[in-house]
Amino acid sequence: MDIKKPQIPDFIERFSLYRKINPIWGSLHIVLADGNVKDSDVEFCRNYALEHGDHNGVFLADILMKMSKTQRRKIDMKVDEWEENAPTT
Numbered sequence: 001m002d003i004k005k006p007q008i009p010d011f012i013e014r015f016s017l018y019r020k021i022n023p024i025w026g027s028l029h030i031v032l033a034d035g036n037v038k039d040s041d042v043e044f045c046r047n048y049a050l051e052h053g054d055h056n057g058v059f060l061a062d063i064l065m066k067m068s069k070t071q072r073r074k075i076d077m078k079v080d081e082w083e084e085n086a087p088t089t
Contacts, residue, residue: 027048
């Protein structure tokens with residue numbers, strides 16, 4: 001069975017909200033801010049989030065695990081772009 005990789009646009013708002021609450025990417029910092037994008041790095045972040053009750057961090061780490069390393073590297077920049085163009089309320 002071929003499971004489709006999640007695409008950044010499908011989760012961009014969720015990543016943006018997480019970064020607004022956690023300006024340096026919280027539990028996901030070593031992946032999304034420092035650029036350590038190996039599966040083991042994402043797993044480390046997921047475990048850290050789980051240990052600290054960061055449910056949103058766990059959810060997003062699960063999404064990151066399904067993404068390619070290239071996608072993981074792009075998220076911070078894509079969130080910047082999305083926030084610049086997001087409609088204001």
